[in-house]
Amino acid sequence: MQALRKHIHPGWLIIAPLLVLVMALYLGPILNILWLSVTDPEPGFGNYAKLGENDVLVRIIWTTVRICLITTLFSVTLGYSIAYAMVHCYQRQKNYMLTLLLVSFWISILVRTFSWLMLLGRRGLVNVALEDIGLIAEPIAFMRNELGVLIGMIHYMIPYAVLPLLVSMEALDKRVMEASRNLGASGAQTFWRIYLPLTMPGLVAATLLVFILSLGFYVTPAVLGGGKVLMVAEYISVQLLVTLQWGTAAMLAALMLFGVLAMLWIMSRFMKLSTVFGGSAR
Amino acid sequence: MRPGLFSVFNRIGAWVLLLFLVTPALIAIPVSLTPKRFLSMPSGEYSLRHFEKLFTSPEWLSSFFQSAVIAVSTSALATILGTLCAIGLWRVSSRYSELVRAFLLLPLIIPQIISAMAFYRLWIPLGLLDSYAGLILAHTILAAPMVLITVSASLATFDPKLEQASKNLGASNATTLRRVILPSIKPGVFAGALFAFILSWDEIVVTLFISKFSVYTLPRRMWNGIRENTDPTVAAAAVVLIAITLIAFVVFAILSRRNAKTRAS
Numbered sequence: 001m002q003a004l005r006k007h008i009h010p011g012w013l014i015i016a017p018l019l020v021l022v023m024a025l026y027l028g029p030i031l032n033i034l035w036l037s038v039t040d041p042e043p044g045f046g047n048y049a050k051l052g053e054n055d056v057l058v059r060i061i062w063t064t065v066r067i068c069l070i071t072t073l074f075s076v077t078l079g080y081s082i083a084y085a086m087v088h089c090y091q092r093q094k095n096y097m098l099t100l101l102l103v104s105f106w107i108s109i110l111v112r113t114f115s116w117l118m119l120l121g122r123r124g125l126v127n128v129a130l131e132d133i134g135l136i137a138e139p140i141a142f143m144r145n146e147l148g149v150l151i152g153m154i155h156y157m158i159p160y161a162v163l164p165l166l167v168s169m170e171a172l173d174k175r176v177m178e179a180s181r182n183l184g185a186s187g188a189q190t191f192w193r194i195y196l197p198l199t200m201p202g203l204v205a206a207t208l209l210v211f212i213l214s215l216g217f218y219v220t221p222a223v224l225g226g227g228k229v230l231m232v233a234e235y236i237s238v239q240l241l242v243t244l245q246w247g248t249a250a251m252l253a254a255l256m257l258f259g260v261l262a263m264l265w266i267m268s269r270f271m272k273l274s275t276v277f278g279g280s281a282r
Numbered sequence: 283m284r285p286g287l288f289s290v291f292n293r294i295g296a297w298v299l300l301l302f303l304v305t306p307a308l309i310a311i312p313v314s315l316t317p318k319r320f321l322s323m324p325s326g327e328y329s330l331r332h333f334e335k336l337f338t339s340p341e342w343l344s345s346f347f348q349s350a351v352i353a354v355s356t357s358a359l360a361t362i363l364g365t366l367c368a369i370g371l372w373r374v375s376s377r378y379s380e381l382v383r384a385f386l387l388l389p390l391i392i393p394q395i396i397s398a399m400a401f402y403r404l405w406i407p408l409g410l411l412d413s414y415a416g417l418i419l420a421h422t423i424l425a426a427p428m429v430l431i432t433v434s435a436s437l438a439t440f441d442p443k444l445e446q447a448s449k450n451l452g453a454s455n456a457t458t459l460r461r462v463i464l465p466s467i468k469p470g471v472f473a474g475a476l477f478a479f480i481l482s483w484d485e486i487v488v489t490l491f492i493s494k495f496s497v498y499t500l501p502r503r504m505w506n507g508i509r510e511n512t513d514p515t516v517a518a519a520a521v522v523l524i525a526i527t528l529i530a531f532v533v534f535a536i537l538s539r540r541n542a543k544t545r546a547s
Contacts, residue, residue, distance in 0.1 A: 011373035014366040026423050029400035085296030104303035106527050108484045110504045111520045115306045118313055187286050216393020218487045233395040253396050
């Protein structure tokens with residue numbers, strides 16, 4: 001016991017309960033799914049070979065990647081603008097902005113999706129309002145297409161983009177920008193050549209974070225896509241709950257998992273991952 | 283330095299965007315007040331009948347109750363496990379412990395659909411499908427990393443010398459934990475508990491997979507309502523959820539303000 005104590009820090013004793021729980025009930029079945037992707041229905045890479053044969057699968061993956069890329073592009077650009085404004089205004093105004101941001105962050109995804117359903121439908125508030133002021137004669141199809149999915153997803157992802165950007169902008173030394181202006185650079189030059197490169201780690205973190213979170217998004221595409229926009233997450237759920245094909249679903253999950261882990265690895269090259277999650281690992 | 287034209291435009295744009303983030307959710311309020319039996323905007327007349335239905339229908343009430351039980355249990359379990367684990371990692375603080383920390387944060391970042399699949403896969407042989415225990419365990423695993431993050435953040439500002447002092451004065455490990463460490467990281471623990479509660483209260487993707495009939499949480503019932511897209515009771519439920527979110531937010535703001543004050547003094 002004494003010898004054991006010398007090598008193993010007693011702190012591990014209180015780490016163990018959570019660690020064991022996560023290993024047994026989370027890591028275990030995830031490894032099992034990876035295993036299934038090469039063994040169900042028969043051993044081999046048959047599930048992965050489907051990617052070459054099955055046009056539907058390829059189309060679903062392409063739809064997912066495309067929607068995630070567009071979502072990421074818009075969320076991060078708009079998020080950058082919000083974070084920039086927040087860092088460059090008075091404390092009081094900043095607090096109000098932060099409150100709005102966090103409230104939107106906290107409102108249930110279901111509530112928000114429901115609201116978009118009410119707003120964007122054929123007889124939704126947006127179409128009715130646009131018709132009333134005579135801008136359009138026919139209702140615009142905001143829903144049951146990619147546009148609706150994009151609106152809902154960008155709306156959900158913007159706060160996730162703002163938070164890492166905010167952290168990275170607040171850590172900047174303002175004197176660098178002043179030095180640049182004093183040396184005769186214009187405001188635009190200072191922004192493009194000094195400010196933007198210095199906030200690059202935050203930008204990379206925000207981009208990857210939003211992209212990762214978008215990849216597995218289920219609720220918004222399922223509701224606002226109205227069955228017309230099939231993304232990987234919804235396809236997996238159909239495979240599992242309706243057609244009971246674990247193999248294909250496991251293959252898609254494995255691809256998604258490896259994609260996410262690869263992006264996390266890239267992210268860890270740019271910054272300490274723990275800071276992205278708002279914690280500090282000392 | 284005077285803000286340039288660009289800055290001013292950007293600030294206006296940022297305000298518009300922030301309002302765009304919050305206001306769409308408010309549409310649930312008028313829709314919930316419609317006197318009609320189907321989802322519609324009220325025109326002139328208002329009625330509270332859908333709230334009445336929400337608070338008298340046994341289905342909705344049982345969903346509220348089930349969600350509350352599951353969220354409270356999840357929050358308690360995740361807070362205990364997460365706090366202990368955070369303290370342990372903080373005490374060990376080695377290369378391995380940082381690896382373990384990174385590993386334990388994975389449930390937060392791995393797409394929910396994959397987590398749902400994993401729990402579904404394991405819950406079938408364990409017989410945990412469609413049970414309180416199954417949902418609480420699954421939610422706890424998803425929520426514990428949140429607690430880990432908030433408690434670790436609190437620990438980062440805790441002075442390790444205090445722990446040393448306590449031990450030098452003859453306190454045991456357990457006493458030090460209870461009387462010295464825990465009181466100083468209380469804000470982080472409470473924040474973690476609140477986050478864990480909200481995560482479970484709101485969780486839908488995993489819940490869709492591992493619950494069916496006997497456990498029917500609030501998000502699950504809302505999901506059904508949204509998919510059927512006819513009954514305005516969903517709008518009333520959405521309004522109640524927004525109200526709860528705002529209350530939780532105010533509680534959190536007060537807590538963190540108090541925290542900032544104690545830290546400053």
